[in-house]
Amino acid sequence: MKRHVLIYGLVGGILITLLKWTEYRFLVIEHSLEIYGGLTAVTFAVLGIWLGLKLTRQKIVVKEVPVAAGEPFVLNERKQEDLGITRRELEVLELIAQGMSNREIAGKLYVSENTVKTHSSRVFDKLGARRRTQAVQLGKEFGLLP
Amino acid sequence: MKRHVLIYGLVGGILITLLKWTEYRFLVIEHSLEIYGGLTAVTFAVLGIWLGLKLTRQKIVVKEVPVAAGEPFVLNERKQEDLGITRRELEVLELIAQGMSNREIAGKLYVSENTVKTHSSRVFDKLGARRRTQAVQLGKEFGLLP
DNA sequence: GCCAAAATCATCCGAAATGATGACGACAGA
DNA sequence: TCTGTCGTCATCATTTCGGATGATTTTGGC
Numbered sequence: 535m536k537r538h539v540l541i542y543g544l545v546g547g548i549l550i551t552l553l554k555w556t557e558y559r560f561l562v563i564e565h566s567l568e569i570y571g572g573l574t575a576v577t578f579a580v581l582g583i584w585l586g587l588k589l590t591r592q593k594i595v596v597k598e599v600p601v602a603a604g605e606p607f608v609l610n611e612r613k614q615e616d617l618g619i620t621r622r623e624l625e626v627l628e629l630i631a632q633g634m635s636n637r638e639i640a641g642k643l644y645v646s647e648n649t650v651k652t653h654s655s656r657v658f659d660k661l662g663a664r665r666r667t668q669a670v671q672l673g674k675e676f677g678l679l680p
Numbered sequence: 681m682k683r684h685v686l687i688y689g690l691v692g693g694i695l696i697t698l699l700k701w702t703e704y705r706f707l708v709i710e711h712s713l714e715i716y717g718g719l720t721a722v723t724f725a726v727l728g729i730w731l732g733l734k735l736t737r738q739k740i741v742v743k744e745v746p747v748a749a750g751e752p753f754v755l756n757e758r759k760q761e762d763l764g765i766t767r768r769e770l771e772v773l774e775l776i777a778q779g780m781s782n783r784e785i786a787g788k789l790y791v792s793e794n795t796v797k798t799h800s801s802r803v804f805d806k807l808g809a810r811r812r813t814q815a816v817q818l819g820k821e822f823g824l825l826p
Numbered sequence: 827g828c829c830a831a832a833a834t835c836a837t838c839c840g841a842a843a844t845g846a847t848g849a850c851g852a853c854a855g856a
Numbered sequence: 857t858c859t860g861t862c863g864t865c866a867t868c869a870t871t872t873c874g875g876a877t878g879a880t881t882t883t884g885g886c
Contacts, residue, residue, distance in 0.1 A: 622863065633814030635842070648865050655844065665872085666843075667812050668779025766832060781872070794835050801874065811842085812873080 610677030617660045617676070624678060626653040631670045631679050756823030763806045763822070770824060772799040777816040777825050 614624065629639045636654065640647040654666065661676070663669035673679040760770065775785045782800065786793040800812070807822070809815035819825040 620862065630813060631817070633809070633811055633817040635811060646865055663779065665779055665781055667776055667816060670813060670816065671777070671779040768833065792835055795833075
């Protein structure tokens with residue numbers, strides 16, 4: 535960014551010098567003012583467009599996100615206990631991570647849908663999640679899911 | 681695009697008229713030429729910058745690249761094309777995988793919630809998913825997500 | 827310039843999910 | 857035996873999602 539400003543300033547300086555020089559050439563000609571003004575306008579308009587484009591070039595901010603590295607997944611029981619997440623709740627979380635709906639999970643675990651809702655609500659609360667996708671994301675970060 | 685050119689032309693015309701008028705005001709003053717040239721330069725530079733901004737639409741892309749301690753994730757572009765998933769759709773899918781709601785995604789991408797819904801609906805359809813959690817799961821299996 | 831694809835936005839409606847509570851039985855440990 | 861945790865189930869209100877469709881604008885390639 536600083537470089538752009540520098541270049542802009544430099545080019546501006548050169549142009550001014552140039553214009554200062556051309557000024558005396560055109561001053562004697564009729565309607566020179568219009569020509570001079572037009573030239574200036576066009577020049578700086580182009581320059582402005584170029585500057586605008588430069589400044590708004592897509593900025594790609596690279597953010598480093600740490601990811602659990604181990605291939606063989608081992609449950610982080612410490613974290614699980616810290617958060618007070620029970621076996622059943624973790625079980626439900628795992629099934630959620632697999633993309634199942636509450637109904638499907640209920641069927642798989644042979645319990646009612648309401649029960650699944652309770653478990654999921656609890657685990658969301660303990661994880662600090664507001665959505666199941668977020669719960670899955672956090673679950674992975676905490677080493678509760680592979 | 682056409683509208684921009686039109687507006688640009690119109691504003692340009694008005695400015696020229698304005699400058700023509702100011703021309704006679706400043707002509708009698710010493711160093712008027714420099715002032716006139718400077719004004720023109722600044723005006724059109726600003727105009728150019730504005731035009732440049734309009735044409736490029738501020739798109740500040742924040743890309744989060746996971747620097748995992750293992751295999752660096754590479755997008756399976758083949759699969760992406762096979763499924764006909766566009767960039768924007770993939771972008772939305774990534775944000776869904778991060779646990780964001782449609783509303784949050786809309787805010788982050790500077791588009792309406794309806795647009796996000798359209799993108800997600802399309803990507804679900806292309807992936808064969810019925811839920812966002814399932815879409816995330818499938819996305820990972822297909823190598824579209826890390 | 828023209829055209830197809832992509833991106834944008836909207837509306838309607840039903841389904842799914844979430845939040846907040848309350849309740850009840852089983853069971854383990856103090 | 858009493859207490860606390862866990863698992864189970866339920867109701868009600870609200871929010872979020874997902875599906876179906878139609879429309880307009882932008883983009884990108886020819």
